[in-house]
Amino acid sequence: MAIADLPVALDAMGGDRAPDEIIAGALDAVAAGLPVVLVGPVDGSLGDVGGLEILPASEVITMKEDPAKAVRTKKDSSLLRAAEAVRDGRASAMVSAGNTGAAMASALFRMGRLPGVARPCIATPLPVPGGSPTVMVDAGANADCQSDWLVQFAQMGAAFYRERYGVLRPKVALLSIGEESSKGNVLVKETYERLAGGEGAGGPERLEGLEGLEGPERLAVGYEFIGNVEGRDLLTGEADVVVTDGFTGNVALKTLEGALKTFMTLLGGVMSASDEAKAASEVLLPGLLEAAAPLDPEATGGAMLLGVDGVCIISHGSSSRRAIVNAIRAGHDLAARGIVSKLAEAVRPPS
């Protein structure tokens, strides 16, 4: 069976709003022509699943559990069963809105690392108003990193970006505290030198006429290292791929979330402060919703774990049915484009 015909294995038990909202998303995805199989209990506790197939899994890993321990002890959990379905060729991708650490561990333990990959990393799309997202790698898989790993994050992040957003030669930057190569911590300065030295980048000077490339030639186009960017550049589209360690990446990601939430709360308060304000807000609301749409994390299709031998999409814990549909679509499409072999190729040492 072609990989595009395989179903996406959806963790029915993962996420703050599981299983109802997850199942609703699955049904929407199927209605949109995306094949889906649920992974969860078959004792009827999922309720009405609208005729969807269920891969049996009797255990649940909760959001608060220690990932490593949970994955060791709950062999029949929906996360491990979903990862096994991908490993065994019964699913094209796994999608979960559950415990991020446990989803990573499940994918890593069951699918295994790609050859040559030191550490898998999380690629999270950040919304850019009016443009394609900026993808941050690593958004939280590895709290302590070495520059070798960051070089691989750059390689995998660029390959991911190319397939996900159709940009032939993505712009890759390092997240730092100043634009100059002298700015940053030891890790960033070391990595800067290696990326500026062309490690893993390569590619031709000119891109004209290369748009139709496929296969290894396409991958060899590499990426363009554009130097350092700062926290204030994360939403401006300055870079396609922003490389950082998983600690800094996760802090930045959650700082963005918090800032947007604070702003929304303030705005909501002003807009509902009086009848007059409410009436004025009704005039502005359509425009506001349209402007805010690109900032909605539900629209980005979730994060992908790069560097394991299979497609694993991690959706936000608060995912709605809409976010689940987008995550399923991202998993399906990336698998259909052969993303895993492209990631493997991206980190292959030059022969």
Added chain:
Amino acid sequence: MAIADLPVALDAMGGDRAPDEIIAGALDAVAAGLPVVLVGPVDGSLGDVGGLEILPASEVITMKEDPAKAVRTKKDSSLLRAAEAVRDGRASAMVSAGNTGAAMASALFRMGRLPGVARPCIATPLPVPGGSPTVMVDAGANADCQSDWLVQFAQMGAAFYRERYGVLRPKVALLSIGEESSKGNVLVKETYERLAGGEGAGGPERLEGLEGLEGPERLAVGYEFIGNVEGRDLLTGEADVVVTDGFTGNVALKTLEGALKTFMTLLGGVMSASDEAKAASEVLLPGLLEAAAPLDPEATGGAMLLGVDGVCIISHGSSSRRAIVNAIRAGHDLAARGIVSKLAEAVRPPS
């Protein structure tokens, strides 16, 4: 002369809008009863300074210059002269909106480190809608840190918070990627253990009746370590003081700035999209301005360099006259409260 009667030494040449906007701020400060002396050229190039005294300094360190090199070579720069005025007891504090690295280096070289301080750090107030700011230490002075230093940042940050915002026993947290003590990078996990073990915290169980304390007793009240917070907690007032390394702190700070700017731009676009939108926006504008006021970095009075033997306030490069007044007021008041000796006391090893 009492320290409160000494003028604040204001770098007339620092900042994107120097010298005009800086001088305007100085005049506003004087009008508000705050003593100020400008530091800059006396060749008339400052223009009309409204009768303010000028401490002569013939050189300028620009925003783009390498701080260490600039401070070594430009001995007659306004930054070094301002730091010398504090060292020599001719000014209560220095204030600059110029090159942050050079301001730190000037203060460090001319005032010297406080006894026992391993590394000075930058304390930057983050706005909390409806509450006192959260102060982040270190916001950018030290890109690579050791846990010893972070323990001192906690001690100095708490002492600063107490004097600046009148909170007797501030809540101190570590910036991490999860609330549990097991979450974070090696540096955070090590520091967590030490802070949770009470290192440098101490203090009585109950605060009732202690509000009027002065002197060493007041300082001995210490702080409360509340564990880890995440990036999303930076604007919520969860902690009074958030401790982090200067790399992460600076990335988080600039991420906040970028997010707020993006949001403001989107909002501005919606509000001016049509005549109808403009009319509706006029109704909302007063409320919006009021709600946004606490988010305005101009209102917070600038960052303070903690751990040097004198008061050094660093204002944002884009500072307006209003930001300058607030920075001058912060410098003056902190000096008058004897902040430097309190910081020195905070890091003194237990005898």
